[in-house]
Amino acid sequence: LRSSIGLKVVMAVTGLGLWAYLIAHMLGNLQIFASDPGVFNGYAEFLKSSAPLLWTERVLVFGAMGVHAFVAIKLTRENAAARPNDYFERKVESSTLMSRTMIVSGLLVLAFFAYHILHFTAHAVGGALFEMERVVGGSGSHLRPNAYLMVHSAFKTPWIVALYVVGQIMLFGHLLHGSRSLFQSIGAFRIFRSPVYGPIAAVIVIGVFAGFISIPLVIYFAWPSVGGSP
Numbered sequence: 001l002r003s004s005i006g007l008k009v010v011m012a013v014t015g016l017g018l019w020a021y022l023i024a025h026m027l028g029n030l031q032i033f034a035s036d037p038g039v040f041n042g043y044a045e046f047l048k049s050s051a052p053l054l055w056t057e058r059v060l061v062f063g064a065m066g067v068h069a070f071v072a073i074k075l076t077r078e079n080a081a082a083r084p085n086d087y088f089e090r091k092v093e094s095s096t097l098m099s100r101t102m103i104v105s106g107l108l109v110l111a112f113f114a115y116h117i118l119h120f121t122a123h124a125v126g127g128a129l130f131e132m133e134r135v136v137g138g139s140g141s142h143l144r145p146n147a148y149l150m151v152h153s154a155f156k157t158p159w160i161v162a163l164y165v166v167g168q169i170m171l172f173g174h175l176l177h178g179s180r181s182l183f184q185s186i187g188a189f190r191i192f193r194s195p196v197y198g199p200i201a202a203v204i205v206i207g208v209f210a211g212f213i214s215i216p217l218v219i220y221f222a223w224p225s226v227g228g229s230p
């Protein structure tokens with residue numbers, strides 16, 4: 001872990017874990033387009049139905065982000081400190097530029113993420129309708145958050161749509177560049193040296209981007225208003 005290769009492997013493993021989370025989150029969120037709001041609300045309720053599972057997921061996702069960011073900053077500092085003045089300079093310069101771009105897009109993704117959690121999870125900032133809905137079924141009825149209304153009402157406000165669109169563009173750039181560094185780092189292992197990985201990674205990144213960005217854009221431009229605006 002003290003070596004720069006060890007740190008790069010930590011970056012790759014936490015990065016891949018975050019990819020897995022993003023793919024699952026994006027696919028789950030696409031249920032917002034189901035014609036029955038109960039589909040998305042049932043999914044949101046299910047995600048929160050087990051406190052141990054919910055907190056395991058939170059610790060893993062937040063922990064992976066923290067470690068990923070911390071190691072990234074450490075590696076960038078080490079790279080900058082080790083920059084030699086000989087004929088390798090140009091190569092090192094370009095890799096420093098790449099890691100600087102990654103730090104900036106990574107910090108912007110982190111800022112988006114902080115806003116997103118305050119918005120949809122903590123409800124600490126406005127800009128969405130937060131209501132409960134009563135579900136009747138089986139032996140009685142119970143209340144659950146109307147997550148469908150929350151998301152639809154949020155994406156009828158232009159500045160929130162703009163914020164989410166910018167957040168997704170930052171994430172897209174970060175993931176696309178990140179996949180390049182990922183295959184550079186794990187290229188140390190022979191089985192990852194095949195040229196097919198780059199294009200596969202690019203297709204996944206484009207899919208994640210298209211899936212996420214479609215949500216605010218389709219709701220804003222093409223979906224009928226649900227329950228008024230916040």
Ligand code: HEM
Pocket residue numbers: 025029044045057058061109113116117120121147151164171212213215216
């Ligand atoms: C258009 C894009 C996105 C939409 C519509 C969206 C939607 C949502 C919604 C509705 C929730 C709240 C679930 C609930 O409390 O019932 C949520 C939570 C969350 N989102 Fe997103 N999300 C988007 C993008 C992202 C991105 C890019 C990330 C990561 C960088 C992310 C990470 C999370 C996390 C970690 C949670 C918290 C889960 C928990 O409660 O622990 N989301 N998202």
